[in-house]
Amino acid sequence: MKDSEKSIIIETHELTKSFGGLVALNNVNLRIPKGELRAIIGPNGAGKSTLLNTITGRLTPTSGEIYFLGEKITGLPPHEIARRGIALSLQIVQVFPNLSVFDNIWLGVKMRFKTRNPFIHWRQLKVIEEKVIEICKKIGLENKIDEIASNLSHGDQRLLDIAIALSTNPKLLLLDEPLAGLSVKERRHVSNLIKELSQEKTIILIEHDIDAVMRLADRITVLDRGRVIAEGTPREISEDRQVQEVYIGSRE
Amino acid sequence: MKNRLILYVLVLVILFSLGFTLPTDMRSLSIDIFIFAIYAMAYDILYGYTGQFSYGQAVFFGVAAYGLLLPVLHTNTNLWVSLTIALVITVVFGIVLGFLAVRLGGAYFVIITIIFNLTFYLIALDWIWLTGGDDGLTFRAPKIEFGVFSLSLYDPVVTYYFMLSFLLASYLILKRLISSPIGKVLIAIRENEERAQLIGYNVFRYKLLAYVVSALFTGLSGALYSLRTRYASADYFNIALSVQPIIWTLVGGAGTLTGPIVGVILINPLIYYIGVWWKHYLSIIGALMIFVVIYSPKGIVGNLINKIEKS
């Protein structure tokens, strides 16, 4: 195996997903090396969320393969893919609404630990509690640790959603429009957080906020109608004619 | 913490002293309440904690009732052996039916549990050679044996403490279960199944576990009930018996474990005292349910917990 091969964390091979007649993903080939922050952009309906949904096993691809750390994960159920180290924060915030921030994160951390006695009282697992508090601090939710998730603002729920994803200690973090619907201040906080996380994790980021994407991404992949139409550094992408026509141009 | 301990001790002392002080009819009612409280808690594990709305738990009530009755009747097995047989059979049915119902999931879950219930009811009515059908079968309750020592279930005071011990043991076991990491995951599944799956939990396995645990304790309740009545009939599979735990749980408070017990304590005396002279007693229960759903949608205990947490 070549060195460059070894460091690929996720790879899709001719990945196709159709819904009836609609081809949401059309022979998508992606190769993302470890440690990279890859942004995926494209107009609405381009297939970006579908890509993340097939990677995480929420959707089964129509054809093509997905490899994670060199192993084929196509067709595995979502919980097994999650256990291998892929975490997703969905476009629509997904938390455990009637549980506290603490409990929300606790559940993710717990997943990593096997307890010898399954009937131990959950409060006795001190190692997990420490981790939960650590994650809360990192995310900036330490003052809201006992609040019920559904009482949080949308911005804080987004943070909590990312915290839940992080709590499983994933090798690959998938973020689907994490900045959507946030205030200017919250955007700054979340995008700084993403920047910080990208120091230690491989991230795939879907985002409409082009400025944030340009600032955060190592490389950008552009999807349009299920096809990859361009891939490159932020600079290359911003100068790409076709991309300007399809995507950036359409904003103006 | 200390208050809670005092409360527990107080409840235990009261329950214990009621055993020999209550008048006969109220003792008899209390015994029913103990038995049905186990059924109510079992339902709470399934619906209150895991969010699986079953409309057919009477299947396990009936299966276990016969699971206990038939060995005693035909082979004269002792109490512990027949109870074990009843529970093992219930668990087997729980696994098989649970596998199908949980696999289907969602809205189909409710429908398939109703179908199971109707099927079992009709079979029980039809297989008279096995079940006695509508008339049912009676049997002599075996003695409670502990080595050389033995007690008779024909003594109502003995029955009172016998059933009370099963209720307390069931409460402790289920309390332990829901306070464990497994319990937390069950709650997570109720709250957001997709999220639970996305962070790595095998949702199917946990839901099936909740289903089987619920079946087991529903079965315990059914077996104890047949032991108490020394009788079982096709009516033990009646779908009306599947509606009861839903009412207890909604009135008392889903997902609180003690709430459904409170539901039994409130509702069963109504049935017991009013049901004998007024055949429309169900309308009172209906009115009670509407009242609770409007004024305290989390159930009585659920509301109480909310108030305590807010204060």
Ligand SMILES: Nc1ncnc2c1ncn2[C@@H]1O[C@H](COP(=O)(O)OP(=O)(O)O)[C@@H](O)[C@H]1O
């Ligand atoms: N579960 C689904 N069933 C049918 N069509 C779907 C489904 N999910 C997505 N689509 C369609 O696939 C296309 C791509 O959707 P999506 O991946 O959500 O786009 P994006 O995230 O880039 O906006 C859209 O046309 C959408 O309507």
Ligand SMILES: [Mg+2]
């Ligand atoms: Mg999308």
